[in-house]
Amino acid sequence: MAEARSGVQTLEPWNDPDAKPYIRIQNVSKKFGDFVAVNNVSLDIYQNELFCLLGGSGCGKSTLLRMLAGFENLTNGNIFIDGVDMVGIPPYDRPANMMFQSYALFPHMTVEGNIAFGLKQDRVPKTEINKRVKEMLDLVQLGPFAKRRPHQLSGGQRQRVALARALVKQPKVLLLDEPLGALDKKLREETQFELVNIQEGSGVTFIVVTHDQEEAMTLSTRIGVMDKGEIVQVGTPTEIYEYPDSRFVADFIGSVNMFEGRIIEDEADHVRIASDEAGCNLFIDHGLSTTPGAKVWVAVRPEKISLSREKPNGEENCTTGRVDEIAYLGNLSVYRVELESGKQMRVTMPNLVRDAAERITWDERVYATWQPSSGVVLTR
Template identity: 55%
Template sequence: MNVIAPSKTGKSSTSPAPDTNPASSFVKIDKVTKSFAGIVAVNEVSIDIAKGELFALLGGSGCGKTTLLRMLAGFETPTSGHILIDGRDMTDVPPYERPVNMMFQSYALFPHMTVEKNVAYGLKHEQMTDAQRKDRVRQMLDLVQLSELGHRKPHQISGGQRQRVALARSLAKSPKVLLLDEPLGALDKKLREHTQFEIANIQHKTGITFVVVTHDQEEAMTLATRIAVMDKGVVRQIGSATEVYEYPNSRFVAGFIGSINLFDGEVLSVIENMATVRVPALGVDVTGVAPRHIATGQKISAAIRPEKIHISREAPPTSSNVVQGTVDDLGYFGKDSLYRIRLDTGTVLAVNSVNARRRPENERVAQWEDRVWLAFDPTSVILLKD
């Protein structure tokens, strides 16, 4: 179990937020299904993407996200359903006639061409003069901050720079929609984090609608205006990074996005907007914000993110949502520490504690085998009916 919660760092921009109202849909995926030899890869998916939005399709291997992207590009034809771009039905339109471009994970740069010629390659069939073509290449290299490297070949620049060349080439034809398939998968962690913000800034500057496929939760949450979480060919939830992380609509989404402690429970009472849930694995009754339409006696799941749990060697001032346990294991990650706490019931809880100040090892919040108290606010408890 990955116990490091994803970054929720946002991006700043002076650009207006795209209108994500379905009525203003720029890319419309309408009940699209795709089957291969009787096996359903995408099952009646409907998504509305706004003009100028940076939208992410997020999911594990085999969830259908890449198949959906290939149907947007025209490389695959839906078995049923329709795909519209800017009001035009693209379902049966070949790839070369669609107002889209695609940036592949491998970047697919020509090794024998310079950076400038790679960017210019997609413009050779455009009705442009040589001067216009050169000006467009210069604009694209300025946009990705590679103007001084135009004479170099791909093997003479870094991985992050090659990624930006591929992005410049994809944008050169001014597509209405740019499709990115795992665009940062070939980069190391630190470079990937830096490039995420570069892509977001370029998207804001151009105003082009981006659709990104990724399996990386942090990447989707950092890049995207909204995220569609996919599983087994269907969309389980669509929302902003905050919505899918803080307010998941199912056990699947809660477990897939970030790390979480997830337990079975039964509703004991519902008073106004608060529910009390019996959670045998914790050995205590848990209070949390009640989802809509729940009733006493109903089976439900209770979930708590590791970073929402406060750990202390001293008893907290409240008695609500408090458990005791022993430190089974701990890990130090610099910015935070992970504790695995074994409760008296035998259940192990993951807890993240932010290292807000420097301290020696012997002054950590807790050490191995320490007896500790854990407390969490009712508003931090996620109660799920599904």
């Protein structure tokens, strides 16, 4: 999805050295007493982006969002929105609106009243308010519920009211704190696409905080992965998934098999790595600039490995083990293979044949292979 979006517009401002970032986060830190919640984060976000801050709980992503909204003061650094320094500007004067995780709808106001609230603060004329509230109600398909109170709505409807309330002011930036967190799985999946459509339609820059990697992959133009208050990697969903640059990112996004090894050969067009854990030499089809003998990790995604009963040709990227566990998921099966080194390896295989008898089964001896382009060498 994200690929299609950036592909159609051929718009990748983050790769364009002349593009001017819309939101500029410079060396931002936040300390609560001795605890460093956000540590020296610098990030450029461009107009019309749907940027996801992704990380586990306590990684500082929500704190960073709250600093953008103006609820937390910065210990260090600067935040610019559209060229304006935000330090010292209170939340009610910022061109950013937030959608809260709990939605924070005003319980004593109707749906209409909630959406109109922000416009009333700006003393927008009444006819204009009515018009814009109606537009918003149509956008989030809540027209018939205009006169209801929040407690008379379902979770999904509340979520849409919260979105409408934050969007109606046409902010420069919309900050969304776990926007889909309170919805059940099915509703969440539907709403993800709705959210992307609304973002594209409104032209507002979205910054979404989430702990759900699947959500981040579906929604975003780019993802910023956070860990312990720091941004670990920024990239498009494809970059983050296929080219993680650290063990943390590789492990956090999707599942991965990680083999520890040592470089034995590093040429311009290939690298060869010896790994006791994998039980074979690992061959990568591109060069690195490392010193031979350096300790590295090779990450291989489970879906890039194939299992077979017969020993395939070639010695490299080919290891052997015993099938320890199988999880049948319908469209694919997940195998847990115990290698000779004792390491557990995870492999997913599409269920191409219908007949279960033909499939690899428990305790069988299998060979696992993958392409030279599949492994990712990680140095940290």
